[in-house]
Amino acid sequence: MNLGEGIKIALTSLRSHKLRTFLTLLGNIVGTMSVIAVVSLIYGADRYARGVVLNEGTDVFTLRRFSDLQFLTDFDAFLESLNNPDLTLADRDYLADHMQQARVVDAAVSNRADLRAGGVRYRSASVRGRTAVYPLIEDMPLAAGRHLTRQDVMTSRQVAVIGWEVAHELYRRNADPIGREMKIGKRHFRVIGVVADRGTVLGSNRNQFVVVPITAYQKVFGSGESVRIKIAAADLTRFDQAKDEAAFLMRMRHRLRPLESDDFTIESADQLLSIWSDISKVVYSALVPLVGISLVVGGIVLMNIMLVSVTERTREVGVRKALGATRAAVLWQFLVEAITLSMVGGIFGIAIGVGLALAVSAVSPLPFAVAGWSLALGLAVTFLIGGIFGTYPAWKAAGLDPVEALRHE
Numbered sequence: 001m002n003l004g005e006g007i008k009i010a011l012t013s014l015r016s017h018k019l020r021t022f023l024t025l026l027g028n029i030v031g032t033m034s035v036i037a038v039v040s041l042i043y044g045a046d047r048y049a050r051g052v053v054l055n056e057g058t059d060v061f062t063l064r065r066f067s068d069l070q071f072l073t074d075f076d077a078f079l080e081s082l083n084n085p086d087l088t089l090a091d092r093d094y095l096a097d098h099m100q101q102a103r104v105v106d107a108a109v110s111n112r113a114d115l116r117a118g119g120v121r122y123r124s125a126s127v128r129g130r131t132a133v134y135p136l137i138e139d140m141p142l143a144a145g146r147h148l149t150r151q152d153v154m155t156s157r158q159v160a161v162i163g164w165e166v167a168h169e170l171y172r173r174n175a176d177p178i179g180r181e182m183k184i185g186k187r188h189f190r191v192i193g194v195v196a197d198r199g200t201v202l203g204s205n206r207n208q209f210v211v212v213p214i215t216a217y218q219k220v221f222g223s224g225e226s227v228r229i230k231i232a233a234a235d236l237t238r239f240d241q242a243k244d245e246a247a248f249l250m251r252m253r254h255r256l257r258p259l260e261s262d263d264f265t266i267e268s269a270d271q272l273l274s275i276w277s278d279i280s281k282v283v284y285s286a287l288v289p290l291v292g293i294s295l296v297v298g299g300i301v302l303m304n305i306m307l308v309s310v311t312e313r314t315r316e317v318g319v320r321k322a323l324g325a326t327r328a329a330v331l332w333q334f335l336v337e338a339i340t341l342s343m344v345g346g347i348f349g350i351a352i353g354v355g356l357a358l359a360v361s362a363v364s365p366l367p368f369a370v371a372g373w374s375l376a377l378g379l380a381v382t383f384l385i386g387g388i389f390g391t392y393p394a395w396k397a398a399g400l401d402p403v404e405a406l407r408h409e
Contacts, residue, residue: 007340017309024305025345027298028385032349032378033356034294039374040357042283059103059236060137061243061268063087063095063229063250084263086226089214091253092131095229098249101242104136104232107214111221115210117170117182125166126209127184129217137230140211145178145193148213156215160184161193165207184210185220243268295381298345299389306338306393310400317400331398338390339383346382350375 015021065084089107096105109129115122132150134140140147143164152159160182162170171177177191189212198206212220214227233242243266254263310317317330354370 007336011340020305020308021341024302024341025348027294027301028342028345028382029298029349029352031293031295031298032346032382033353035381036350036353036374036378037356039377040354040370043371043374044357059233059239061231061233061239061246061266063091063231063246064265064267065226067265067267084265085254086224087229087264089227091250092227092229094253095231095246095249099231099242099245101234101238101245102231103234104133104230106131106133106137106230107227108134108230109214109217109221109225109227111217111225113184113220115166115170115182115184117180120170120172122166122169125163127217127220128209128211129214129221130211131214134211137232140198141196143194143196144176145191147193148211153213153215156219157213158187158189158216159192159213160189161195161211162191163195163207163209164197165205166210167191167194182210184212187216187220189216239268295385299342299385302338302342302386303389303393306334306341306390307396309337310334310393310397313397314400317397321400327398330400331394334394334397335387335390338394339386342382342386342390343379346379349382350378353378 065087066082092105092107095102099105107130111127112124113127115125130148132148132153135147140161142161145161147161148159151157162177162182167177170182171180171191177194180191181188182191183189189210195207195209195211200206218225231242231246233239235242247262247266250264251262256263320330320333357370
């Protein structure tokens with residue numbers, strides 16, 4: 001019996017017992033669906049994190065009051081870091097004046113606010129306060145107008161550079177938003193630039209922002225917020241030296257003794273990616289085996305159903321053997337049936353898992369991406385489940401005595 005004939009017989013048998021087939025498939029569907037959905041969401045989050053981190057370039061590092069990711073890696077250190085003093089614009093200016101290994105030193109703060117212009121309201125845009133050097137840190141090509149200048153920052157000028165979607169939504173009745181006013185909080189800002197469409201990263205829109213002078217930002221949201229100091233190294237080959245220099249200067253400015261710990265944290269792309277890689281590995285190692293248990297349960301259900309099938313088809317096996325079917329042919333027939341049943345469940349599970357991950361991504365901030373290897377893994381696992389848990393029923397069917405089998409009612 002060739003493979004095609006074995007699959008055809010298996011499918012015919014499955015169609016003749018629809019309810020039993022569905023209940024058998026259910027275990028594999030749920031197991032495969034869970035694995036695919038979890039892997040797709042984690043893989044999507046991993047790609048999103050890498051895209052966001054690398055957006056500013058590998059030569060950029062950031063000084064912050066504390067690291068959010070430390071909450072996951074070292075909770076005690078995270079609690080202690082909450083007592084660190086705020087970083088200020090004065091800290092940024094000090095580093096800009098004294099660093100020898102820096103190409104650019106920027107300061108950044110951000111918040112969310114509703115925008116208004118001409119009766120149109122744009123909800124929850126990302127409002128970012130930056131210095132004039134932000135285009136040298138972050139890739140923001142202009143579609144129209146200009147970027148912020150040093151004079152804008154020094155005089156706290158209420159001007160704004162807006163993202164492509166913000167421009168489209170707020171000024172859709174007007175072809176050119178340059179020179180028009182918008183309201184952030186209770187203050188009026190004049191649009192001086194529109195950033196070109198930056199697209200999306202795994203469903204996250206990168207055009208929903210407003211950039212204003214950091215000094216003007218502080219008039220809207222207050223000056224009590226700690227700033228993030230972004231530094232681009234002058235030479236990528238001396239990146240570590242630039243980080244060491246920044247840390248040394250900040251320790252001097254904060255008057256820290258030699259044995260005292262830093263009261264700030266330095267984050268770079270490699271560190272963030274390393275931390276995220278460790279986190280994702282832990283999540284993978286915990287969740288994937290957990291949802292994989294349902295696959296084992298599905299395999300046990302499959303084995304029990306196949307045993308029932310062997311009992312019901314004892315007479316059929318006797319007839320086949322009486323007509324000359326070998327032990328290997330009978331073994332092959334039932335093994336192919338078990339694998340086919342398992343694979344059909346796996347295919348449905350993959351389709352539902354991808355759909356579930358898409359649905360979760362649509363109604364939540366979680367990004368989504370399908371990993372090709374996860375689909376191949378899902379099919380391979382269901383193949384193995386069918387092969388492993390179908391072997392005993394197939395072996396039992398192959399071992400039936402033809403005379404006794406023909407007497408079976």
